[in-house]
Amino acid sequence: MNKITLILQREYLTRVKKKSFIIMTILGPILMAALIILPAFLADWSEATEKRIAVLDETGWFYDKFKDQDNIKFYHVYEGLEAEKAETLYKRGDMLLYIPLPELNLPVNAQLFSTKQPGLSVTAYVKSVMKQEVENRKLMASGIDPELIKAAKAKINLSTIKVDESGIETKSNTEVEVGLSILAGIMIYFFIFMFGVQVLKGVMEEKSSRIVEVIISSVKPFQLMMGKIIGIALVGLTQFLLWIVLTGVFVLIFQLGFAGDIDLFGQQSQMLQQAGNDGNAEQFILVMQLLNDTDFTTMILSFLFYFLGGYLLYAALFAAIGGAVDQDADTQQFMLPVSIPLIFSVALSGVIINQPDSSLAVWLSMIPFTSPIVMMMRIPFGVPLWQLWTSMALLILGFVGTTWLAGKIYRTGILMYGKKVDYAELWKWIRG
Amino acid sequence: MPALQTINVSKSYGNFKALDKVSIEVGKQSIFGLLGPNGAGKTTLLRIINMISVMDEGKVLLNGKPVKQSDIRNIGYLPEERGLYKKMKVGEQAIYLARLKGLGKQEAIKGLKEWFEKFDITSWWNKKVEELSKGMQQKIQFIATVLHQPDLLIFDEPFSGFDPINVNLLKDEILKLREKGATIIFSTHNMASVEELCDHIALIDNSKTILSGEINEVKQRFKDNVFEVSYRSLSPLSLPAGHFEQVETQQQNGVFVSKIRLLNGNKPNDLLQQL
Numbered sequence: 001m002n003k004i005t006l007i008l009q010r011e012y013l014t015r016v017k018k019k020s021f022i023i024m025t026i027l028g029p030i031l032m033a034a035l036i037i038l039p040a041f042l043a044d045w046s047e048a049t050e051k052r053i054a055v056l057d058e059t060g061w062f063y064d065k066f067k068d069q070d071n072i073k074f075y076h077v078y079e080g081l082e083a084e085k086a087e088t089l090y091k092r093g094d095m096l097l098y099i100p101l102p103e104l105n106l107p108v109n110a111q112l113f114s115t116k117q118p119g120l121s122v123t124a125y126v127k128s129v130m131k132q133e134v135e136n137r138k139l140m141a142s143g144i145d146p147e148l149i150k151a152a153k154a155k156i157n158l159s160t161i162k163v164d165e166s167g168i169e170t171k172s173n174t175e176v177e178v179g180l181s182i183l184a185g186i187m188i189y190f191f192i193f194m195f196g197v198q199v200l201k202g203v204m205e206e207k208s209s210r211i212v213e214v215i216i217s218s219v220k221p222f223q224l225m226m227g228k229i230i231g232i233a234l235v236g237l238t239q240f241l242l243w244i245v246l247t248g249v250f251v252l253i254f255q256l257g258f259a260g261d262i263d264l265f266g267q268q269s270q271m272l273q274q275a276g277n278d279g280n281a282e283q284f285i286l287v288m289q290l291l292n293d294t295d296f297t298t299m300i301l302s303f304l305f306y307f308l309g310g311y312l313l314y315a316a317l318f319a320a321i322g323g324a325v326d327q328d329a330d331t332q333q334f335m336l337p338v339s340i341p342l343i344f345s346v347a348l349s350g351v352i353i354n355q356p357d358s359s360l361a362v363w364l365s366m367i368p369f370t371s372p373i374v375m376m377m378r379i380p381f382g383v384p385l386w387q388l389w390t391s392m393a394l395l396i397l398g399f400v401g402t403t404w405l406a407g408k409i410y411r412t413g414i415l416m417y418g419k420k421v422d423y424a425e426l427w428k429w430i431r432g
Numbered sequence: 433m434p435a436l437q438t439i440n441v442s443k444s445y446g447n448f449k450a451l452d453k454v455s456i457e458v459g460k461q462s463i464f465g466l467l468g469p470n471g472a473g474k475t476t477l478l479r480i481i482n483m484i485s486v487m488d489e490g491k492v493l494l495n496g497k498p499v500k501q502s503d504i505r506n507i508g509y510l511p512e513e514r515g516l517y518k519k520m521k522v523g524e525q526a527i528y529l530a531r532l533k534g535l536g537k538q539e540a541i542k543g544l545k546e547w548f549e550k551f552d553i554t555s556w557w558n559k560k561v562e563e564l565s566k567g568m569q570q571k572i573q574f575i576a577t578v579l580h581q582p583d584l585l586i587f588d589e590p591f592s593g594f595d596p597i598n599v600n601l602l603k604d605e606i607l608k609l610r611e612k613g614a615t616i617i618f619s620t621h622n623m624a625s626v627e628e629l630c631d632h633i634a635l636i637d638n639s640k641t642i643l644s645g646e647i648n649e650v651k652q653r654f655k656d657n658v659f660e661v662s663y664r665s666l667s668p669l670s671l672p673a674g675h676f677e678q679v680e681t682q683q684q685n686g687v688f689v690s691k692i693r694l695l696n697g698n699k700p701n702d703l704l705q706q707l
Binding site: 003006007010014205206209210211213214215216217218219220415417428 | 479484520528529
């Protein structure tokens, strides 16, 4: 046991010290943090200071329609365009909104002059005010009272409530679940492949550099294989945890350091509301609420379990392949059948997400080769506990099985040079 | 009691019989040469002794007791197929290999420092293995094999890839290890490279032991009484038939080289008298 620890220490440390690992570990969270921060940041870019907008309205339709906002103030000007440009832009340093008289039946064209980028919230607000006013005018022109239309607008909120056998109701929303489900499935797929292939490469490196016989004169081949597999698993876990922690840290640093007291999510929803697009804003808030409702503890814990279980199952097979072949080119014939269940699971994601409780989905979430991905896809929709436990137990049995099998192939394969290996040969090693 | 004994060890890979009832006996503190052409089964036998491979039949006794996993600690094995992690630093790697053998970290560092000084290679400690030449890597491997002071040392083709100076350096070190109590096995297809070191040899061919014994006794047993004689003369020698047989005679620039076999109990002195 002590020797396995030594081996996994080496496997872990050499990988964690690699430049590629460090770069991936830092780059991943930066990208994720950027995804969270950037929209708010962009929106906020020019809004930290108060903006003043001079409105040159040739139509006269929008008098008093622009209301002062938190950091946008409006005032009207009446001189000619060129004169106002000079006055507003260069002397006062404000923005100039120019609304010319529209030609018949043509859309209203307005221009917003400014010396700096006006910012999303400004353009969104201006647009929404103008849109509403023009719409109202059109309605009135055809003799319809805009109030009537407002009153006639129907609004439907459909919430889906899931009731389990004991009568407990949970609010469910499919859109959010679909997103989480796909994300979890793809992440598992990605992690198993990324770190499984590292096992394969590591074993091949030991074989081709001829160090393997030196090592197994001190430890059993099985110890070497397990040390490598576990060491790389720890690398994967380290990366995953660092991603979560660093993403949080980066977001926090940004909030404290650059953005002052801006609430990122608040900023986003405010922005969407300002866009005047009622539906979107509401949906956005709903999504945020649902995300808050989602049981992330279960998600993350089962993610860790299925990542580890799936990884152990496949890593053993990858180790066996690495031990059996001499050259990169020979790995292809064995890689394909091993990868098929994984690719198959991802390819079926559409079907599984549509009907997460169908017998196909249930069966696939039980079979150890497909269960890591398929079960992770099902979990956001809710899975009966007995199914979860059965699937987990089967996965444990599965990786014990593949590890045993792989150990036999590995043991013989690593000392075999210059021999083209086929399935008949592998079968001999397993029996022998 | 011999340090190592294999009794009727057999091993097959599918239909191929790699070892067929091979028995050898290696005395304590002796240097034993395991000879034979490539593919004869030498490496298979060594792997079985090291418990890397499992034998089908037979027994391997270490100091009279069947070998078990914990004995690995007392064996140093330098395999023929040997290498190092290319990206690892030399010192780090040597420590790793020593710790796998069961040495503590400080113990390993102390021992390694001594060996590195002895070979005058301390400057390599922080180099990556890929920066070293093949011969340099072999030295590291040698050190890693002997560092944990095992009772039994097994070298499979130890001198391949070394220049003569380094071969002599290693031979001296191996002799010193023997003086300190180690039992040593050489395996090679090149008899000449180990002849002067070995006390006992065994010859394996086609998966079987063909002969074994004390080296001088083996030589005696298999000498064929053929002597090479060079002489300057106008015509070839004529020797009394029935006593000597001229196997082969060549002439170049007036110098004759003859191979002559002694027959009927004639001694080398009798041949000299004829000349």
